[in-house]
Amino acid sequence: MTWFFLPILIVASIAAWFGARGLAERRQRGIHAHSRPAQFGAWALIWTAVPALVVLIAAAVFGPAIEGSLIMGGAPEAVSELDPLRRGAFFGDARAIGAGQPATQIWPAPYAELLPAEGARVAGIGRMLDLGTVVLAALAALLGALFVFSRIRPDMRARNRVEGWVVALLFVSSAVAVLTTVGIIASLVFDSLRFFASVPIFEFLFGTQWSPQTAIRADQVGSTGAFGALPLFAGTFLIMLIAMVVAAPVGLFAAIYLSEYAGPAFRATVKPVLEVLAGVPTVVYGFFAALTVGPAFREFFNGLGALLVGGPLDGIGQYLMLVQNQMALVAGAVMGIMLIPFVSSLSDDIINAVPQSLRDGSYAMGATKSETVKRVLLPAALPGVAGAMLLAMSRAIGETMIVTMAAGLAARLTLNPLDTVTTVTVQIVTLLTGDQEFNSPKTLAAFGLGLTLFLVTLALNIIAQRIVHTYRQQYD
Amino acid sequence: MTDAAIPPGKPTPAAGAERTDRLRAGLKRRYAREGRFKLYGLLAIGVAVGFLLLLLGRIFDQGHTAFYAHTLTVPVYMDPARIDQAYPQGTNFEQLVAEQQLARLGIADDEQGTQSTAMRGLFSSELKFVAADLIRDRPALIGETVPIPAPLSDDADLYFKGEISRDTPADQRRLSDQQLAWLDGMKADGMVTSHFNSALFTKGDSTEPELAGVLGAVVGSALMLLVTALIALPLGVGAALYLEEFAPKGRITNLIEVNINNLAAVPSIIYGLLGLALFINWMHLPRASPLVGGLVLALMALPTIIIATRSSLKAVPPSIREAALAMGASKTQTLFHHTLPLAMPGVMTGAIISMAHALGETAPLLLIGMVSFVPGIPAGLSEPTGALPSLIYIWENASERAFHERTAAAIMVLLAFMIVMNAAAVLLRRRFERRW
Numbered sequence: 001m002t003w004f005f006l007p008i009l010i011v012a013s014i015a016a017w018f019g020a021r022g023l024a025e026r027r028q029r030g031i032h033a034h035s036r037p038a039q040f041g042a043w044a045l046i047w048t049a050v051p052a053l054v055v056l057i058a059a060a061v062f063g064p065a066i067e068g069s070l071i072m073g074g075a076p077e078a079v080s081e082l083d084p085l086r087r088g089a090f091f092g093d094a095r096a097i098g099a100g101q102p103a104t105q106i107w108p109a110p111y112a113e114l115l116p117a118e119g120a121r122v123a124g125i126g127r128m129l130d131l132g133t134v135v136l137a138a139l140a141a142l143l144g145a146l147f148v149f150s151r152i153r154p155d156m157r158a159r160n161r162v163e164g165w166v167v168a169l170l171f172v173s174s175a176v177a178v179l180t181t182v183g184i185i186a187s188l189v190f191d192s193l194r195f196f197a198s199v200p201i202f203e204f205l206f207g208t209q210w211s212p213q214t215a216i217r218a219d220q221v222g223s224t225g226a227f228g229a230l231p232l233f234a235g236t237f238l239i240m241l242i243a244m245v246v247a248a249p250v251g252l253f254a255a256i257y258l259s260e261y262a263g264p265a266f267r268a269t270v271k272p273v274l275e276v277l278a279g280v281p282t283v284v285y286g287f288f289a290a291l292t293v294g295p296a297f298r299e300f301f302n303g304l305g306a307l308l309v310g311g312p313l314d315g316i317g318q319y320l321m322l323v324q325n326q327m328a329l330v331a332g333a334v335m336g337i338m339l340i341p342f343v344s345s346l347s348d349d350i351i352n353a354v355p356q357s358l359r360d361g362s363y364a365m366g367a368t369k370s371e372t373v374k375r376v377l378l379p380a381a382l383p384g385v386a387g388a389m390l391l392a393m394s395r396a397i398g399e400t401m402i403v404t405m406a407a408g409l410a411a412r413l414t415l416n417p418l419d420t421v422t423t424v425t426v427q428i429v430t431l432l433t434g435d436q437e438f439n440s441p442k443t444l445a446a447f448g449l450g451l452t453l454f455l456v457t458l459a460l461n462i463i464a465q466r467i468v469h470t471y472r473q474q475y476d
Numbered sequence: 477m478t479d480a481a482i483p484p485g486k487p488t489p490a491a492g493a494e495r496t497d498r499l500r501a502g503l504k505r506r507y508a509r510e511g512r513f514k515l516y517g518l519l520a521i522g523v524a525v526g527f528l529l530l531l532l533g534r535i536f537d538q539g540h541t542a543f544y545a546h547t548l549t550v551p552v553y554m555d556p557a558r559i560d561q562a563y564p565q566g567t568n569f570e571q572l573v574a575e576q577q578l579a580r581l582g583i584a585d586d587e588q589g590t591q592s593t594a595m596r597g598l599f600s601s602e603l604k605f606v607a608a609d610l611i612r613d614r615p616a617l618i619g620e621t622v623p624i625p626a627p628l629s630d631d632a633d634l635y636f637k638g639e640i641s642r643d644t645p646a647d648q649r650r651l652s653d654q655q656l657a658w659l660d661g662m663k664a665d666g667m668v669t670s671h672f673n674s675a676l677f678t679k680g681d682s683t684e685p686e687l688a689g690v691l692g693a694v695v696g697s698a699l700m701l702l703v704t705a706l707i708a709l710p711l712g713v714g715a716a717l718y719l720e721e722f723a724p725k726g727r728i729t730n731l732i733e734v735n736i737n738n739l740a741a742v743p744s745i746i747y748g749l750l751g752l753a754l755f756i757n758w759m760h761l762p763r764a765s766p767l768v769g770g771l772v773l774a775l776m777a778l779p780t781i782i783i784a785t786r787s788s789l790k791a792v793p794p795s796i797r798e799a800a801l802a803m804g805a806s807k808t809q810t811l812f813h814h815t816l817p818l819a820m821p822g823v824m825t826g827a828i829i830s831m832a833h834a835l836g837e838t839a840p841l842l843l844i845g846m847v848s849f850v851p852g853i854p855a856g857l858s859e860p861t862g863a864l865p866s867l868i869y870i871w872e873n874a875s876e877r878a879f880h881e882r883t884a885a886a887i888m889v890l891l892a893f894m895i896v897m898n899a900a901a902v903l904l905r906r907r908f909e910r911r912w
Contacts, residue, residue: 163808167722173714174723177736177782180775184746187753250520257517270521277528279894281836283865284535284887287872291880292534340524368506370513391741398743400839405872425745429839432752433847450749454742461741465734 005056005134009141013049016145020044024152033154043158044148046165051140059133070125078110079118090115091122098123188454191447198441199227204448206230210411210422212431212442227445229452231411235421239332239403240396242417246336247392251343252385256373258344259351278341286405289334294325294406301418320418326408329417335402339392346391350384350468351377353475384471390464394457400425424449535891539884541637545673545686548599548632548662549625552576552607554618561618564611569604570596573624581661594655598662600627600686627675628668630685630878632659636668639877650877676885680852681862681870685878688871690886692853696766696861697835697893699854703770704777704834709827711774712781719782720789721811740779747776748843756844764845764860772844773834780833784826788819821908825901832897836890838865864890 021041028037071091072080079090090111093103097119107115152158196204207228254274258267305320354377362372378385408420409430431446552573559567574595578585585591603626610624611617627633631650634640636659646653662668680692715736723729751772755761761768792815800810816823846866854861862870864886871883 159806163806166808167718170714170718170722173711174716174718174732174782176711177715177739177778178732180739180750180778181735183754184742184750187750187758188746191753250523253517253520254524257514257521261514261517270525273525273528277524279832279836279898280528280531281838281865281890281894283836283838283868284531284891287868287883287887288531288534290872291538337524337527340520340527344520344524368510370510371506373513394741395743398745400743400745401869404839404842405869425743425839428745428749429842432749432843447749447753450746454746457741457743458738461738462734465737 005137009049009052009137012141012145013045016044016048016148017041020148020152023149024158027152028154031154035156035158035160039159039162040148040152040156042162044145046162047144047148048141051144052137055137055140056133059129059136063129063133067125067129070129071122074121074125075118076114079114091118094118094122095126098126184454188447188451191444192451195441195444195448199445199448203227204229204445205452208413210427212427212445227441227448229424229449231413232422232424232427232449234413234415235328235407235411236397236423236425238328238415238417238421239335239407239423240393242329242332243335243339243396244389244393246333247339247343247396248389250336251340251392252347254340254344255347255351256377259348260369260373260377274341274344277338278345280338282338282399282401283405285334285338286401289330289402289406290325293334294327294330297327297330298323298325323418324408324420326406326420327418328407328421331403331407332417334406335396335399338399338402339395342395343388343392346388347381347385350381350388350471353384353472354380355475381471383467387464387467387471390460390467394460394464397460398425398453398457400429404429424453428453535884535887539881539888541639542676542881542885543673544670545675546628546633546636546668546670547625548603548628549623549667549669550577550599550603550662551621552624553621554611556619559611559618561611561615564608564615567604567608567611569607569624570599570601573599573603573607577658581658594652595658597651598629598632598655598659600629601684602626602687627686630876633686634878635659636663636670637881639881676882681850681867683849685874685876685882688879688882690864690867690889692850693862693864693867693886694889696769696850696854697863697865699766699857699861700769700773700863701831701835703767703857704773705827705831707771707774708777708781708830712778712827713785713823715778716782716785716789717811717816720786721807721815736779736782740783743839744776744837745839745843747772748840750775751840751844762858762860764848764850765858766854766861767857768844769841769846769861769863770857772840773837776837776840777830777834780830781823781827784830785819785823788822788826789815791822792818818910821904821910825905828897828901828904832894832901835897836865836894838869841866842869864893 018041020043021037024033024035024037024040079087082090089105090107093105093107094115096103097115098121103115106112204227208230209226209228210231211226258270262270301320301323305317305323308314308317309321311317358376358380359372362376367375403423403426407423407426409422409426410420411422411427412419414421428446428449431443431449550573552569553576555572558572571592574592575585577595578591583591603624606626607624610622628636631640632655635651635656640649640651642656651659659668675687676689678691679687679689682688719729719732719736723732751768755768755771756763761771796814796818797810800814801807805813841863845860846863847870848860849870850860850862868883868886868890871879871886
């Protein structure tokens with residue numbers, strides 16, 4: 001019924017616009033008025049729509065609670081005595097019967113007789129509340145419109161009123177951005193606290209055993225030590241390290257070449273190519289890592305192992321023969337490639353921000369281009385480049401799809417790039433994508449991991465942005 | 477090069493020549509180093525470009541075969557003894573066809589029905605529906621022999637595409653030697669035709685590769701982007717307008733700015749956690765629906781749109797604002813009549829690019845439930861749906877080999893959409909960009 005009311009409200013608001021505009025036009029004829037008729041129209045539209053919307057939103061937020069207390073208040077004794085869960089089920093069925101649908105379960109003696117009467121009563125309460133909401137909203141819209149229509153005078157400053165509303169609306173939009181942060185922190189902290197109530201935070205951060213799947217049964221051996229996230233942190237760090245080993249030099253050299261050596265035509269072709277590389281969705285990189293790079297690396301290392309077996313390096317050969325598709329090296333290398341355009345475009349900006357006078361000074365002393373880059377530009381741009389690297393590290397830590405598809409699930413405390421490792425993001429996805437109780441420690445652990453991830457990346461971002469900001473100010 | 481290098485006293489001619497030689501040698505070394513350095517730069521760019529080509533090449537190589545498929549047109553005797561005219565859907569057409577095919581080849585089925593099972597493995601279960609629909613529409617066909625076209629099974633299709641090779645040992649192959657012989661026979665009889673795989677674009681997801689398509693996911697992604705655009709665009713532009721034009725410059729505005737920059741760098745999976753906790757567990761919106769997906773993507777796109785809008789507002793020269801204000805326009809009028817229209821191309825470019833980015837985002841979608849199998853095509857905003865990137869993830873995990881080529885094909889579809897969107901942004905920028 002309230003949904004039925006919305007189109008009426010839209011039509012009424014538009015009618016208010018035209019009405020107020022027409023009225024203002026008639027009253028202003030021949031007079032030098034402050035505001036234009038259309039501004040009166042907008043004012044009337046706002047005052048018709050907003051009060052009614054406030055009523056509707058309030059009804060949506062508080063309605064269920066009011067309905068619940070009304071239903072409870074008039075409930076027969078036998079129903080009130082039920083435990084909350086059964087009571088909820090009873091009223092759920094009463095509602096279904098009131099709406100003409102069958103009940104979901106068969107109720108025992110006293111309740112079965114009560115159901116039809118209760119159903120009618122519940123349906124009545126629902127109808128009454130719906131009707132009340134609509135009447136109240138219509139009344140609010142009417143009063144709002146009256147408020148404006150009684151004030152349509154040539155000296156009324158309708159424009160200022162409307163502009164006040166517009167600025168308020170813009171302010172609310174920018175508040176949403178802030179509320180998002182609040183929402184992120186609130187949702188992460190709230191569920192993390194529930195997780196840390198069952199698993200001590202110290203154990204979570206420094207425990208070396210991660211096996212959430214086995215911790216379902218309380219009497220299980222090792223169930224107490226199953227949420228030690230240290231192997232995940234190690235895996236995340238290892239993959240990040242590999243990614244940076246690939247991305248940092250390649251991205252930096254690409255940026256240096258583009259900003260110092262490349263001609264305009266070369267830049268104009270290579271830059272879009274890098275942008276395309278940056279725009280490829282991570283799930284595509286993940287597909288590529290899992291089905292192309294992984295098998296290729298495995299074959300390479302298995303082949304290498306086969307060569308070494310029987311020789312002086314027999315042990316290493318045996319190990320290499322057993323290397324699998326899902327190794328840290330694959331995920332790290334592909335992630336590094338993904339980060340190249342990110343590193344290079346940030347470094348490019350930073351190198352370009354170094355004043356030309358520094359380059360000219362160096363050339364005047366007879367230095368070659370590479371000497372200028374190595375001895376003048378890079379030392380001058382060092383803080384900015386460091387900031388860019390930190391941002392890239394934060395990206396690598398938070399990246400999910402490549403590692404989910406190519407890194408594996410075994411939580412192992414290792415720094416061997418040929419081993420299968422798992423990361424924080426992989427575990428969040430794994431913990432939350434099965435069928436599970438929401439309140440089990442297993443799913444709440446995902447929020448604990450999420451909070452850790454958020455705090456680490458936030459710290460990296462803030463430090464990096466601070467560094468880059470100070471660096472830019474230095475040359476402005 | 478510098479004075480310090482010249483030894484004190486009068487240089488003898490011999491010492492001078494020696495010094496020139498030394499400098500020449502040094503210069504040669506330095507130029508060599510210069511050349512090497514330049515080469516490293518070129519190599520770095522070569523790595524990036526080469527990798528992009530490799531990536532796209534591999535995806536095309538793996539995926540192009542998914543765009544065509546093989547259909548088996550098999551003559552079926554509509555046996556009145558086997559078909560219930562009142563309920564043709566109940567007929568086991570697959571078994572019927574397999575037995576008739578075996579009879580044609582003169583092969584007797586054994587007790588366990590091994591032969592007919594092997595034969596049935598060659599064509600898709602779709603055959604049953606094609607035949608049942610035909611009988612339902614034209615019951616007169618019972619008793620006749622009718623050619624029925626149906627897709628080949630995924631493995632048989634792969635064999636004709638050359639993905640399953642005869643050279644592989646039979647125990648590592650999904651099709652037995654006998655099945656391969658049968659397929660060759662059918663091909664020789666002209667029963668197998670190759671054609672454009674229209675199922676890929678007209679069907680939703682399916683557990684059977686030969687019947688699976690991307691349409692459901694494309695519609696899901698489109699619905700999601702619609703929600704995202706409807707929410708993120710007005711909010712993002714509004715926030716940018718407030719911060720750029722109205723907010724008093726001070727600590728709070730500064731804090732909001734830092735906050736927005738940080739939001740843009742928050743890992744996408746965190747937005748998935750937010751969506752799960754806020755929209756699904758707290759607000760009880762339907763799991764895996766385009767509504768929730770769109771809301772999450774909108775929150776993700778918001779900071780990017782704010783940043784893009786602010787920078788294009790900044791690019792409008794102050795003289796425009798001053799002129800409007802001098803003519804007596806209010807601040808709001810200046811903004812909506814002059815500044816914003818001039819900044820609009822930049823705003824739209826930023827918005828399209830952030831939408832393209834949102835289209836490819838996967839991790840948050842997995843957390844709000846878009847990992848489960850959703851057949852069919854979503855009809856509304858609150859129904860469970862798939863999305864293109866999550867479909868890619870699901871297909872990549874599927875065990876059937878035929879899904880691999882379809883994954884690559886789905887990636888091509890996704891990339892095509894992204895290329896179109898980015899090209900639109902570039903065109904918009906080229907067409908309307910003004911240099912002041």
